[in-house]
Amino acid sequence: MKYFTVIFLMILGFITSCKDSEKSKMTKSTKSTTEKKSVKKVASSNSHKIVVIEKIPAGGYIYLKVLENDKKYWIAVPGRQIKIGATYYYDEGMEMKNFESKILKRTFDTVIFAQGVRDEENKTKNKINNRTVKKNINKRKTKVVNIEKAINGIRISELFENPKVYQNKEVIIKGEVVKVNNGIMGVNFIHLQDGTTGNGEYDITITTNEKVKVGDIITIKGTVILNKDFGAGYLFDVLIEKVSVL
Structure with missing residues (x-):
């Protein structure tokens, strides 16, 4: 009888251990899925925060060399007052590679044409076409x-x-x-x-x-x-x- 009791306790301990292990895996899996969703959400964001480091007016447009995180690149937006060193925000844009500006007589390796920049981060109501x-x-x-x-x-x-x-x-x-x-x-x-x-x-x-x-x-x-x-x-x-x- 004592022998069977020991066997029963060992089996019960094994089952409990398996459940704890599955619970731990589920917790890790849920956490991993949550982290992936968070990363995906950030990656799908169309808002860009930029600092202007150079500007070139060109007709009704203005070309801006900007810094976003550690990346420098050019964007073009409809003409407006822009301050060097100021922070602006813009949403999606259309990237043009090897773009030649005839008015500037200059070819850009890449330039993003955006519909405009704004002074504040969240102003989606001002988004227009x-x-x-x-x-x-x-x-x-x-x-x-x-x-x-x-x-x-x-x-x-x-x-x-x-x-x-x-x-x-x-x-x-x-x-x-x-x-x-x-x-x-x-x-x-x-x-x-x-x-x-x-x-x-x-x-x-x-x-x-x-x-x-x-x-x-x-x-x-x-x-x-x-x-x-x-x-x-x-x-x-x-x-x-x-x-x-x-």
């Missing part, structure tokens, strides 16, 4: 005086009233240059108005390699593209690409 900006702009009325229609051309109002009719087709438009951003992602972005409005829109953006200046009245020919997304917040409902100035 071109559609939002355009809607805010279009609350005002165009100051451009009605410009005569180009021969064989269309009005800007006609384009905005029936954009799908002109999708992937060449159009000719005559208008006044109201804004110019040169050397962005390898092309020049130009805003054109002719004094007409369609569906509340009167400002058409075109991309071209040709140079013009604000105030010029030009006739252009290019291909209409809808819902063009360049990344980094540059989303256009209607855009005219591969433009030549006639």
Whole structure:
């Protein structure tokens, strides 16, 4: 009887030891999973904290050499007041390798085009894209005086009233240059108005390699593209690409 009691106690001790071991493994596994989730969450964050160490204005853009942790790199954002040595924050951006800025006559090994930088870390409500900006702009009325229609051309109002009719087709438009951003992602972005409005829109953006200046009245020919997304917040409902100035 004493023999069987000893055997029983040994078996009970073994079972208890196994349970403790499994509990320990489960605890370690849970801890490991939690740690992985935490790391994944940090890794998936799109917010970047940077310190500006150099700045180069270029047309409507400004190139910034920044320091993030121990890494130095270049970003490009729409022009605004930037202080050397100050800390800023930005979200996602589009990286361009071997990017040549024609306006600066310089090639960057890599540059990130971001939609902007902010002074505070958490300001997601201020995150905007071109559609939002355009809607805010279009609350005002165009100051451009009605410009005569180009021969064989269309009005800007006609384009905005029936954009799908002109999708992937060449159009000719005559208008006044109201804004110019040169050397962005390898092309020049130009805003054109002719004094007409369609569906509340009167400002058409075109991309071209040709140079013009604000105030010029030009006739252009290019291909209409809808819902063009360049990344980094540059989303256009209607855009005219591969433009030549006639």
